[in-house]
Amino acid sequence: MGDVKRTRLLIIGSGPAGYTAAVYGARAMLKPLLVEGLQPGGQLTITTDVENWPGETAIMGPDLMAKLRAQAEHVGTEILSDIIAEVDFTQRPFRAVADSGLVIEAETVVIATGASARWLGLESETRLRGKGVSACATCDGFFFRGKHVAVVGGGNTAVEEALFLTNFASKVTLIHRRDELRADKTNQARLFANPKIEMVWNATVSDVIGADGVSGIVLTDTVTGATRPLEVDGLFVAIGHDPATTLFKGKLEMDEENYILVAPGTPKTSVPGVFAAGDVTDKLYRQAVTAAGMGCMAALDAERFLAHEAHAREGGEREAA
Template sequence: MSGPIFIGAECMNQEIFDVAIIGGGPAGLSAAIYAGRAHLRACLFEGMSAGGQMFNTSTIENFPGFSIVDGPELSQKMEAQVRQWGTEIIYSHIAKLKREADLFELTNYNEETVLARTVIVAAGSIPRKLQVPGELELAGQGVSYCATCDGAFFRDKDVAIIGGGDSAIEESLYLARLVRQVTVVHRRDALRATKDLQERAFANPRIEFLWDTTVEAIEGHARVEALRVRNVKTQAVTALPVAGVFIYIGMLPNTAFLEGLVELDEYGYVVADESTLTSVPGLFAAGDIRTKDLRQIVTALADGAMAATAAERYLGKRGF
């Protein structure tokens, strides 16, 4: 294994890191604060902007202690707190991670590498896209991937949910408490969601179903106004007027760079519980990237704290 030849002033001076954190969303930032406070030699690698999905959320209404908090502002505050505790943030995307002997080697897209004794993967996941016209253009203007986050903006309005799995139906039930009407648009004639969820959704007068239907386009000027939908049996194309559309056709965890190294579940998430321990000693998984029931900022923050503490214990047992 070659020595480190990396990017970033502080990082270049480090022979081998105690902890390398991949991903600067809430999970990674929390891990970086805890690692800094534990006086570990730590470095955080972020491929885009500190804050992750939180940075892209304009209004957060469920962060305890703040009735409303601005996502970019919260991200900047957490980033400043990371630097305050001495963990450097390096803006670089990690393309490859491998383990040899007791060390991890991280490689970025420029083929630059760095070595670490432990790694916390906090690279998150991204919602699978519908890939139809209007989706990107109207993102945040009625197109959403998170009902918990954005549902309150659609009080007493009509919205559509795309999907037929557990998430789509759970979120339909959640939205039905807020909005006037939820239309579940599903490409088949039966749901994949569990029976209990199905029964509750079918019994809810505010939820209706558009079966055998796919979305061709999301339409609107500056905000979502309608979906153009196609019945796959009759091929009839019609307009469904809605103020918002929530897309639940699955998530894509950012685990491509981990394949072959660590155990992933059938959906590609890193297998780990609240302890954040993975199938690989010294490798910890925090936040949305790991198998879990609730993917939110507070659960990601808790994971980051757990992962840094677990890394500290791991290093302590080995005399570092």
């Protein structure tokens, strides 16, 4: 058996939700222990300019996460560069086993493991990510004012991203591999009525063209196999997200897409004392600032949970006396 650490608050994940939970947990004197996970700092560490974080006119994603990490440490959070490999939520204290063999016993847990965008799997897409290739129109649409951009996908997310981008782009081309969309009819009606949006049916993106920025894409016809170039200034991939919840399957209630279910308006999961915050439970907003807000809520609820438990225990002791 490995070494054992005990904590009043274990935070699994180190994005905006995790670090914010750590700040509030530390200020509540819970002495939180945060385990960073596979990607310390989360998705923002692979983001370039961030212009929608309160109080920052413009900041690089990695710099923002470094600030949040430093703040969490400053107020008293212990941060471990490790990965949680196993959890047991069937009894208190909760138990987590790290990849290093460390065993953590925690009175409360905040899960902030996030979600990752699904990508097309192209080398050129990876190379140009953050240089014209994006998976978040809300985050990056502002940078494409007066430009021609392409969106890949056929569900509600793709349609909503395309519609949002018309606020900035001069033209939006929505590319779908089939001849009909999966999006609901209301969204489709809005899409087809927008003069800035053009559809390309039965096509996939097989390459992204550009050296230091996107100058075009290569389309492959799914029926004939023919290829053709399309000049665009940006590519938005909107084919879905995958929450990082494999570790918690069978241990917490989840929806059909494996997002952790929480009580409406709260970060409370199906297990009392275990909370979820950020993209691991949020498939609608998926913003750094909303994740941070949920991290705050999770830490506050963890503190209240422990305070209520202590109060109940003291009351029982008085009655017994």
